[in-house]
Amino acid sequence: MRFTGLILVLGIALVSAVPLQDSPRQRLLDGKPLPSKYRTRSVNNTNPYTPSYRDPYDSAVDSVGEALDPLPFRNGKGATVLGPWNKDRSRQDPDLVRPPSTDHGTLPSLRWSFADSHIRIEEGGWTRQTTVRELPTSIELAGVNMRLDKGVIRELHWHKEAEWGYVLEGNVRVTALDYEGGNFIDDLEKGDLWYFPSGIPHSLQGLGDNGTEFLLIFDDGSFSEESTFLLTDWLAHTPKSVIAKNFHLAPEIFAHLPEKEKYIFQGSQPGSIDQERPQGNNIKKSKFQFTHKMLAQDPKITSGGEVRITDSKNFPISKTVAAAHLIIEPGALREMHWHPNADEWSFFISGRARVTVFASQGNARTFNYMPGDVGIVPRNMGHFVENIGDEPLVMLEIFRADEFRDISLFQWLGETPQRQVADTLFSDDAEARQKFLDAIKDAKRDEVSKGPEAQ
Numbered sequence: 001m002r003f004t005g006l007i008l009v010l011g012i013a014l015v016s017a018v019p020l021q022d023s024p025r026q027r028l029l030d031g032k033p034l035p036s037k038y039r040t041r042s043v044n045n046t047n048p049y050t051p052s053y054r055d056p057y058d059s060a061v062d063s064v065g066e067a068l069d070p071l072p073f074r075n076g077k078g079a080t081v082l083g084p085w086n087k088d089r090s091r092q093d094p095d096l097v098r099p100p101s102t103d104h105g106t107l108p109s110l111r112w113s114f115a116d117s118h119i120r121i122e123e124g125g126w127t128r129q130t131t132v133r134e135l136p137t138s139i140e141l142a143g144v145n146m147r148l149d150k151g152v153i154r155e156l157h158w159h160k161e162a163e164w165g166y167v168l169e170g171n172v173r174v175t176a177l178d179y180e181g182g183n184f185i186d187d188l189e190k191g192d193l194w195y196f197p198s199g200i201p202h203s204l205q206g207l208g209d210n211g212t213e214f215l216l217i218f219d220d221g222s223f224s225e226e227s228t229f230l231l232t233d234w235l236a237h238t239p240k241s242v243i244a245k246n247f248h249l250a251p252e253i254f255a256h257l258p259e260k261e262k263y264i265f266q267g268s269q270p271g272s273i274d275q276e277r278p279q280g281n282n283i284k285k286s287k288f289q290f291t292h293k294m295l296a297q298d299p300k301i302t303s304g305g306e307v308r309i310t311d312s313k314n315f316p317i318s319k320t321v322a323a324a325h326l327i328i329e330p331g332a333l334r335e336m337h338w339h340p341n342a343d344e345w346s347f348f349i350s351g352r353a354r355v356t357v358f359a360s361q362g363n364a365r366t367f368n369y370m371p372g373d374v375g376i377v378p379r380n381m382g383h384f385v386e387n388i389g390d391e392p393l394v395m396l397e398i399f400r401a402d403e404f405r406d407i408s409l410f411q412w413l414g415e416t417p418q419r420q421v422a423d424t425l426f427s428d429d430a431e432a433r434q435k436f437l438d439a440i441k442d443a444k445r446d447e448v449s450k451g452p453e454a455q
Helices: 002-021 024-029 087-092 231-236 240-247 409-414 418-425 430-440
Strands: 111-113 119-122 125-130 142-148 152-158 163-177 183-188 192-196 202-218 264-266 291-293 300-302 305-310 322-328 333-338 344-350 353-358 364-369 373-377 382-387 393-399
Touching: 111 364, 125 264, 142 152, 152 231, 183 192, 322 333, 322 382, 333 409, 353 373, 364 373, 382 393, 409 430, 418 430
Parallel strands: none
Antiparallel strands: 111 373, 119 125, 125 142, 142 202, 152 202, 152 264, 163 183, 163 192, 163 202, 192 291, 300 305, 305 322, 322 393, 333 382, 344 373, 344 393, 353 364, 353 382
């Protein structure tokens, strides 16, 4: 009886251990298909990350939306992972775990997440940056993500580099002094822009109950937030006798100036622009417009989303930064294209994306992007942006250029002699040749394309 009881106890222990051995994670590690109750995506009744899965077209997999753990299996090749494995990071970058069969070569990393950037925490705010130091391919532009709570001030300052800003959330007041001594004040909301050329002194302050958060772009990838010229920092390193002479006051007036930079700090609540505007016989308003309402622009409606472009043609002060705001619907594609005049610095606001960058000489690499991620596409390299999630993909394409320019593969082939195109691509398939020529006939651009369903 004792022996039987031991068998029963062991049997219970073994049975209770079975679910652990047969868990979805363990089955994936063993290369086995998931039971139907666990499957959220099925092709040939197999999970995408198993040896039996076949996909000759390298379709995208939304491993985040479908709660899948990517494993390095592709069309019968690959093996399970036995060592340490960061499944959360792998789930965010499924095309690094299992690259499309078309990827080849040794392109450097073209992706960085602000989540991996150091955050500088200050009174009522914070800041973090993505520069060439964090992302070595970010050569032409640098980015800063900053948060200012209600009434919090990014103190009076200026930069060697020009500053382009986009309001991600909330409300912000911007002030500036132009080259001719004219003052500028404006209140901005989500989707608005500002641009301050090199050397223009300015400040920012969070408004409303929640303040603001914004993206800053500087026209030099080597930029550093620590190299900003700050008012308090300058005065702390200038003899008070000199400051007194400069402002025609006694030195003791300046006895209690800040001993170091304030950078980001809690300010008092401002009144309206009219209440706050400087007054005096020698005061004048700037004749320059340093702000622009990007989301108020009428978008170009495409089959798969919307496109808004802001550059020096509709925002004249912005001489060194051009940008596009895109909304890409689920399953849609930012068409295959390239940019001839600048590197693309992409910022992903919402959604999930897949991007393949073609660098010539057979080199191509695919990356995946989440909200808060930064992508780089060097100038003239072909690429696309595919929405692989179940919500609209919202992103900014930003360039160190005065004008936005891109070349469309669709338009190029549509406006090239058709016999030449057909001989190049379809010399051995007459039926496919004619279908393709019919598709590119008339060469109408579709920057964000829904694909065959839109035809």
